Amino acid sequence: MVRATAELVRTKGVSATGLREVVAVAKAPRGSLQHYFPDGKDQLVAEALTWMGQVAVRRVEKVLASLDDRRPSSLLAGTVELWRSEFVSTGYGGGCPLLAAAADVAATDDELRSVIGAAFDGWLRSFSAALAHTGIPPQRAESLATVVISALEGAIVLARIHRDVAPLEAIARELGPLLDSAVASAGDAFEH
């Protein structure tokens, strides 16, 4: 049911996601929702978003581990490729559930807002650590991770709207060299 909720939220937002549909998509027995999620929709959405935050962190670690080289542009390209290949192979139905939830509830539900904030933070810290691993000084890595995640989120939206992966490709093409130029040179190493 957590997975079904994440899938529905990333397709059409929190407000349009109904509990009956979650149960139907999950093929769960009636009554199981009340049993496992006594606090209802908010609890289910919170668990789905927390889980998706963990998925995002694992994806960063997986991309980092799969790199042939240690260039930050390769980390970016690998990250963008996960989304590009998903859109190409399964279509543009689902976007990022964290963004979809944020757009719906950032102003109206402080509890979910803090759940979304924690999920974004975990992803950001993980991507920032990965950038540092590729040689970018930690403080700069945090700032650049914010830019990459922001740009990726926006590009996912544009890609879904246009049903075209071009915005994702623009992110990888334009931000790759920026990231590579932020790698500390041997000379910088004495300062950091």
Place this chain on the structure above:
Amino acid sequence: MVRATAELVRTKGVSATGLREVVAVAKAPRGSLQHYFPDGKDQLVAEALTWMGQVAVRRVEKVLASLDDRRPSSLLAGTVELWRSEFVSTGYGGGCPLLAAAADVAATDDELRSVIGAAFDGWLRSFSAALAHTGIPPQRAESLATVVISALEGAIVLARIHRDVAPLEAIARELGPLLDSAVASAGDAFEH
């Protein structure tokens, strides 16, 4: 009513925006909704999003006209500042209505999707033209405009979630030098 719809959509998305609330926020007489928008909510939302797309284009032109210099980083800083100052002065209630609508309906409503696409396209063309005006070669300007608008959209989401303008500041700080470095040098001019 168009303005009230845009305000509600950018606060809590399309799905949670109700017609009765639109009429109440707009302080419109009962019956006026059916009179002006016989096709109901979809028509009203479409007009609100088209109008917000036009607002985005006018903002680009306004920022461009207000620049003291012609550096693309100044254009970016001025654009980011519009959002930063709105969040600081009026709070984090509303985000970008185009993104909010996209998150809700990209997969479920082809008519609204095409309205959102046209609004994003107009904004993108306008920002791309502004970048070209600051000296970036047109083809590169289009690619960089996609990156800037993507990053701005994502940073608006992060800012609303954390109630903090730091993500917007990161965009201006990190992408400014990237844009400035894309300005065609005198030598390049012969090639473009």
